[in-house]
Every structure is written in C-alpha cells, then in structure tokens.
Amino acid sequence: MKPHREIPEKLSFLKTLKKSSSEGYRKAPWLLNDFSQNIWHVSFEYKEPKHLNWCVELYDGSVLTEPKNERLLTSFKYFVVIATSNHGNYDAHTNGLKTQVRSYGIALKIIDHLLLNAEAYGLLKTGLAGLSDQNLKGLLNQFAQSSSSVESVYEWPERLASFLVKLRSDTSDSAINQLLASFPHLSMVTEQQIELSPLPIPMDEVPAIRASLILNGYATSWPPEAKASFVNMPKISHHILSSTVKAKDVRKPIYPILDIDNDDFYRTEYEAMRVSTTEGSKMTDSIFLAYRKVLYSMGTLHKLGADAPSPKSLQAVQKFVAHDSKVGGSFRTAPSEVVLSSVKKAIEFHYKYGSDIVLLMSRLLKKCQSENVTLNKITDKDVMSLCPESLMALGVKKLGITALNVGSPYGPVSANRKGSRTNYYKKLRANVGFLELFGVYVGCVQIVTGAMTARRLGELTDLPAKGSLDKSRQWLKFWLRKSSRGMMGRRKSIMRPIEPVAAEMIGNLEAYHQTLLETGFTDEDLPLFSSPTLTAKGTISSGVSVYLRNLDLFCDYFETALCDGKRYYLRQHQLRRFFAMLFFHCAQDGDESTIRWMLGHVDLEHLWHYINENIDGTILAGAKAQHLAQQIYTKGEEGYTDLMDLINETYGTQNYVKGDAAKLEERIEQLVNNGLVDAVPEFILQPGGTKLRIVTTVRRNIHEQD
Structure with a gap:
C-alpha cells in the first residue's frame, strides 16, 4: 500500500481540482x-x-x-x-x-x-x-x-396600495369617522401630496386610509404633540414583504399622501390645477x-x-433585450401668458433683488462660521443687522416666517407655526421671512432656466452647482435622462446655449454654493438648486421635493393666474411644452427674433432639430395641439377647414369650439397622437435670411401619404 502523500505547498492551487463543485x-x-x-x-x-x-x-x-x-x-x-x-x-x-x-x-x-x-x-x-x-x-x-428596484422588483407601490385599501376596508367606519372628527387635519389632501405620491389608491379614501393606519397601530408618536407623528413604514414593509430575505428591510419611499402630522398641512395658497408630472426613469x-x-x-x-x-x-x-412598456401620460397645459408672465417677473425680480438676496445669505453663513453655530442659532436681530437696505425696504424682518431659530416663539414641534393660510401668504408677499424670500429667488432661477432649456425635471435637479456652465458662460451642460441605452450605462451630456440673464442667475447660485463650501456648511458639491429648509433646521435640502417647493413659493408670491379657484403651480413639463409652443407661436407670427433670443439658437433649423430630439413626443404633441387650438379659437376656422371637418367626423360635433378651447385642444391632441394631424415648420430661404411658417397636415387615415 502506497503511503498517503500531501500536495506540496507550492502546488497548493491544485487542491481546488480535488474538490467537488458543490464544496467550492x-x-x-x-x-x-x-x-x-x-x-x-x-x-x-x-x-x-x-x-x-x-x-x-x-x-x-x-x-x-x-x-x-x-x-x-x-x-x-x-x-x-x-x-x-x-x-x-x-x-x-x-x-x-x-x-x-x-x-x-x-x-x-x-x-x-x-x-x-x-x-x-x-x-x-x-x-x-x-x-x-x-x-x-x-x-x-x-x-x-424602472431604475428603482423598490418599484420594479418588489412592486412596492402596488403592494402598498393593496394593503392600504384592504386595511381601510377592514377598519370600522364609525372609528374612522370619530378619529377624523377629532383630528380635522387628517382630511386635508393637497395637490402637492398627490403629485409626489404615485400610489394607485382612491384619492377620496385618503383620509379614511390615514385614520385606518393610526387605528391599526401603524403610526408613531400619535397623537402629534411633543413629537411629530408619521406612518411607520418599516413596520408596514415587514408586514407586506414578510416572505422576503432582504426586501422587507430595504428603505421605502416616503409618500406625502400618507402624511398624518398636523404640522404645515397646507403647502400652497390655493388648490392646484391638476397636472401629471411622472417622468419614469428606466434601468440603465x-x-x-x-x-x-x-x-x-x-x-x-x-x-x-x-x-x-x-x-x-x-x-x-x-441575449435578451428588454422592451419599453411604459406609456407617458397626458399633461395639463399652462396658458402661454402664464408662463411668459412668470419668466418676465422672475427676470425683473432677479435684476432688482437677486444679488442682495445672495449677499444676505452669504453674510448669514459667514456669521455662522465665525460663531461656530448652525443657521437656527441666528437671531432675527442678527438678520436685520446684516440685511442690505434694499431688502429692509422690501419688508424683511426675520430669518423665516416659520423658522425655529433662537428667539422664535415656536417650540421644536408646533402645529401652528404657519398660522392661518391667509396670514401666512400675506406675510410671504410682504417679504417678512428671509428664508422664504430666498426660496422664491431660487424659484425664479428655476423658472427661467426651465423655460429656456426645455430639459427634464430630473436633468435640472441633477445640475451640479459647480461646472454646469462652460468657461464662456454661454453654454449649460446637462447629463441626459433616458439616454443610457446603448451607452453601457454612461449618460450622455449635452451643451445647451443659454441666454445671458439665465447664466447670470445661475452665477448667483454658484456664488451661494461657494460660500456654503467656504464656511463648512457642506464639504461636497451639492446640486445647483439646493436650498435651506424653511425651519432653518437640518442640512441644506435638494431634490424634487425642494425644487417643487420653490416653484410653489414662486407661484404664490407672484400670484400666478387662477382658473375655477385653482392656481397654476408651474411644473417643468409645462415649461418644456411652452418651449415648443413658443416656437410654433413665433413662427406663425413671423417673429424669428423672439425665438432666437428666448431659446438661445441662431439657426432655426437646428432649433427645430433640438426640439424634436429633446422633447418627448407626448409633450410635443400637446404643444402642437395647443398651438392649433389657439389659432382656431382666436383667429377663426379659416385655413383649418380640413381639421375641423376631421374633428366633426371623428367626434360628431364642433359646438364645443365656441365655448371650450381646452376641449378643442384635447381633441386635436388625440388626433396628433393617432397620427392623423401634424404641425411642422417649413423653412424658406429668403435674401434677408431664413423664414419659417407652420404647415398643418390632416389625414383621413394613418396610411394616407403626405
């Protein structure tokens, strides 16, 4: 019998060959x-x-x-x-x-x-x-x-919605009604909460669902007194995803629609005109x-x-390649005059107060650095001692209307910091609080940048504070959303020509961010549109929620138009549509100079290619429909008889044209999306330069050739 011999140490790598696969x-x-x-x-x-x-x-x-x-x-x-x-x-x-x-x-x-x-x-x-x-x-x-595994892998929004609807069904109506009567704020549902909460639940059941969560033990610190109350999402996650090894412990998104705290339960002065803002991001x-x-x-x-x-x-x-299955929703139009007026007011506000607003913020940050304190340790007296005369004259009197700074009459948690809706927005427009005024100014920059670039919301919230503008300060660099397919996950960038006033506004925010870095408020480059919280507590906030907050402050401050008692709270997809609408409007009226100034392109054909390549088909279809509807509604049907005949054939009536421009626009948009109607520019070379006009095409069926 041969003696057992070990593999020499220098050949130890061969030991793996003796193992079974399962052992390895x-x-x-x-x-x-x-x-x-x-x-x-x-x-x-x-x-x-x-x-x-x-x-x-x-x-x-x-x-x-x-x-x-x-x-x-x-x-x-x-x-x-x-x-x-x-x-x-x-x-x-x-x-x-x-x-x-x-x-x-x-x-x-x-x-x-x-x-x-x-x-x-x-x-x-x-x-x-x-x-x-x-x-x-x-x-x-x-x-x-979806790029969010919570949404695509775990189907969390749908599972959560099913859980919430069942929980409400299993909860006593009398108990729900009693709780809602005792805590009226639970019945307050705002448009912003709906907008930020992509949950497939009946909106009219939201108050009852909130009450059901509380009654069944899914709320912390209830009732809201010394501490803020909120829905215990980890507990819900463990219940719904109990059969998973990891998913139940993964952090889930916060849905404002499930907000049960009575602190700041109104976010806007008026109810908002309904909009659809979802811009789903695919997996790279x-x-x-x-x-x-x-x-x-x-x-x-x-x-x-x-x-x-x-x-x-x-x-x-x-070698399987996934196909796209998400279909974009329809978007509510903001009237062109609302957007134009907002851009005008934002620019005027910038010229009057932009530099001084950033100056006061820089002074406050430097004072915090010199005294080694955070912003909430700054007193209202400190604010006034550092305040430029122009802002004093404007009405600034304190750090913030709802700020929890030293000397504030509010406790760490107070349900009435904002007071009545009427009084709060009266103070907002009287410029009482500086933090709110700063948010309004950031909203001004967002409005102008958004309207002049036609970028997606995510591309704007991704803009870094450092390096967005090139050295000439005439071009703005974006990292494209929805651009990674075929790029191995690398997102393409695009340089967008930008009007000097927009570059100047962005420059002010860059100066603010530079002070943040110099004073140690942050040790990293934040997104351009980051802002302090209105309470003056916590860190500098960024992201979609803060971006929308600043837009809402802007719209309430400048009192954008009302429609049936609801306010137009502008959103980026509406500004993107406006970008295309302006092209059609100016082209129809032969006003090429306005296009070139507003949209930053000298070559009109290049601009049209930019619009086609960078604005979603759904938004572009809406812009075409809005343009055609406005032409018919304001100038009559002459020149659009084929279109009106098609509308009559398809929908059976033209009567609504006389009294409902929105319905006319909706019908035309459906025809554009179905490929039966189109509006495109025709470029005409003339001695004085390129002119353009809008040509409308009407087909009786989608197979009909131009």
Whole structure:
C-alpha cells in the first residue's frame, strides 16, 4: 500500500481540482459563518457584519428553512455565492469588491422577487427548475422598466396600495369617522401630496386610509404633540414583504399622501390645477446587463446537482433585450401668458433683488462660521443687522416666517407655526421671512432656466452647482435622462446655449454654493438648486421635493393666474411644452427674433432639430395641439377647414369650439397622437435670411401619404 502523500505547498492551487463543485460554492470571502446556517453573517468590509435571515414564512405557511423546502433553500444559497464569484471558476472571488457587492444585491433581489411570487411561479412544487424562458424574460423585462428596484422588483407601490385599501376596508367606519372628527387635519389632501405620491389608491379614501393606519397601530408618536407623528413604514414593509430575505428591510419611499402630522398641512395658497408630472426613469444598460448576467449564472446550479431553470430557458435570456412598456401620460397645459408672465417677473425680480438676496445669505453663513453655530442659532436681530437696505425696504424682518431659530416663539414641534393660510401668504408677499424670500429667488432661477432649456425635471435637479456652465458662460451642460441605452450605462451630456440673464442667475447660485463650501456648511458639491429648509433646521435640502417647493413659493408670491379657484403651480413639463409652443407661436407670427433670443439658437433649423430630439413626443404633441387650438379659437376656422371637418367626423360635433378651447385642444391632441394631424415648420430661404411658417397636415387615415 502506497503511503498517503500531501500536495506540496507550492502546488497548493491544485487542491481546488480535488474538490467537488458543490464544496467550492459553500464558501465565500464575505460569508463569515457556515453555509448551512439559517442566519448568515455577511461582510463586504463593513464596519459590523450584517445578518441575512433565511427563516422566512412562505405562502403555504411553511418556513423556507424547514426540511420540506431544503432543495429550494440550498438552490438560493448556492445562487448567491455563484453570483458573487467569477462564474465558471468555483471557489474564485477574485473579481472586484464593488462587483461582488452589486452581484450580491442583485441575486437577493431576484430571490425576493421569486419569493414574493412563489405561488404564481409554482416555486414550492418545482423549485427553480420550473421557471420557464417566459418567466425569466418577463422577470427581466419587468425589472428594466424602472431604475428603482423598490418599484420594479418588489412592486412596492402596488403592494402598498393593496394593503392600504384592504386595511381601510377592514377598519370600522364609525372609528374612522370619530378619529377624523377629532383630528380635522387628517382630511386635508393637497395637490402637492398627490403629485409626489404615485400610489394607485382612491384619492377620496385618503383620509379614511390615514385614520385606518393610526387605528391599526401603524403610526408613531400619535397623537402629534411633543413629537411629530408619521406612518411607520418599516413596520408596514415587514408586514407586506414578510416572505422576503432582504426586501422587507430595504428603505421605502416616503409618500406625502400618507402624511398624518398636523404640522404645515397646507403647502400652497390655493388648490392646484391638476397636472401629471411622472417622468419614469428606466434601468440603465449596465445595470440591466448585470441583472441578466446574474440571472444567467443560475445555470451553474446544474453542476452542483441543485434545482435550476433548464439550459434552454437560460439560453433564451442570455441575449435578451428588454422592451419599453411604459406609456407617458397626458399633461395639463399652462396658458402661454402664464408662463411668459412668470419668466418676465422672475427676470425683473432677479435684476432688482437677486444679488442682495445672495449677499444676505452669504453674510448669514459667514456669521455662522465665525460663531461656530448652525443657521437656527441666528437671531432675527442678527438678520436685520446684516440685511442690505434694499431688502429692509422690501419688508424683511426675520430669518423665516416659520423658522425655529433662537428667539422664535415656536417650540421644536408646533402645529401652528404657519398660522392661518391667509396670514401666512400675506406675510410671504410682504417679504417678512428671509428664508422664504430666498426660496422664491431660487424659484425664479428655476423658472427661467426651465423655460429656456426645455430639459427634464430630473436633468435640472441633477445640475451640479459647480461646472454646469462652460468657461464662456454661454453654454449649460446637462447629463441626459433616458439616454443610457446603448451607452453601457454612461449618460450622455449635452451643451445647451443659454441666454445671458439665465447664466447670470445661475452665477448667483454658484456664488451661494461657494460660500456654503467656504464656511463648512457642506464639504461636497451639492446640486445647483439646493436650498435651506424653511425651519432653518437640518442640512441644506435638494431634490424634487425642494425644487417643487420653490416653484410653489414662486407661484404664490407672484400670484400666478387662477382658473375655477385653482392656481397654476408651474411644473417643468409645462415649461418644456411652452418651449415648443413658443416656437410654433413665433413662427406663425413671423417673429424669428423672439425665438432666437428666448431659446438661445441662431439657426432655426437646428432649433427645430433640438426640439424634436429633446422633447418627448407626448409633450410635443400637446404643444402642437395647443398651438392649433389657439389659432382656431382666436383667429377663426379659416385655413383649418380640413381639421375641423376631421374633428366633426371623428367626434360628431364642433359646438364645443365656441365655448371650450381646452376641449378643442384635447381633441386635436388625440388626433396628433393617432397620427392623423401634424404641425411642422417649413423653412424658406429668403435674401434677408431664413423664414419659417407652420404647415398643418390632416389625414383621413394613418396610411394616407403626405
């Protein structure tokens, strides 16, 4: 018998060849305890290890870690290790740490999606082996529809909405009515709350849903007295996503529509004209490819004797490309005169007060630095001692109307900081509070920049405070949204010519941000349109919510027009439509000089290409419809008889034309979207330069040629 001999140390790499495949995938550098444990200890160089608990309850009442579910659990565990390894080289985790972290997260998202839909996939009967190519492609296609895994992977908005509707149904009507009577603020639902809360729930049931959450123990610090009250979203998440290993602990978005606190429950002076602002962001190519690669790695499970989708099903997804399924909504039009008036007022306000507003903010920040305090330690007396004369004359008297600064009459939480709606907006327009005035000025910059660039809301909120303008300060640089497909996840940038007044306004905000950095209020470059909170507490705020807050302050300050008792609170998609509308309007009237000044393009054909390439089809269709409707409504039907005949044939009447321009616009927009009506510019070369006119095309069917 030959003596047993060990492989020499210098040939130790050969030891892996003696291992079974399954043994190689039972370990990973990030897995700190044994593969067989029901609670994994995980660390990707974390300060403290994190726990991954496989003990989750499934739809049949069993637990994933029970013996009956052992094959499914083992497949899941192997899948996570496989996903983080160099595929094809077991026991090899030589890929980068960031890659491992991303693959780990993707694998858990796929597992959680499967667990949430376990019954539909037949997971407890056939395991992963039962997943068809249609299942896998459908899964990838669903994931690709949003950059937010909370939305696409976990379908959180829909699951939350179902939970809320059922909770309300299961709660006593009498208990709900009693609570609503005791706390009237629960019945207050604002347009901004609706706008920022893409939840498919009946709006008329919102007060009852809020009450149901409170009555069933899903609220913290209720009733709101010493502390603010809010819906306990982590508790709801653990209830709805109890069958997941990771998703239930992932932070969920805050939906203002579920706001139960009575602090500042009105956000605007009037109810807003309804708008639709959703600009869904797709998953980038690079992330999609990472998901596809991780999903395809399930094939390695076959080598381990574990359950896995068939090789044929996996091959079907190896080169699968997701298609776009989201359809844009329709957008409410803001009258052109409202936008033009707003741009005019914003520019005038900038020339009168912009520099002094930024100057006072810089002085306040420097005082905070010299005294080593935060903004809420500044007294109203301090504000007045630093205030430029122009702002004193304007009416500034304190740090903020609702600021919780030293000497403020308000406690840390006060339901009545704003007082009555009438008094608050009277003070706003009297310029009493500086922080509100600063928000109005930032809103001015947003209005002018938004109207003159026609960029998406996300592209504007992404604008950095440093480096947005080129060295000549004549071009503004944007990182395009919805531009990453085919770019391996890299977002394209575009340089947009910008009018000097807009560049000057942006320059003021750049100076404000430079002071933020110099005084230590922030140690990083923030987005351009960041603003202090109106309470003067916390950090500088940025993002969509603050951007919309500043627009609302602007609209209430300058009192944009009312329609049926509702105010036009301008939104970026309306400014984008206005950009195209201005082109059509000026082209119709032969006013090319206004186009060139307002939109920053010298070449009219280049401008038209810019509009076509950078404004969504839905918004452009709306602009065309609005232009045609206004022409007919203000100048008569002459020259538009074919269009009016088509409207009559399609909808059976022309009577509404005499009294309802909005209905006329709506009908024309439907025809434009159906390909039956179009309005395009015709460029005419003349000795004095290029002229243009708008040509309207009407077809009786979509197959008819021009």
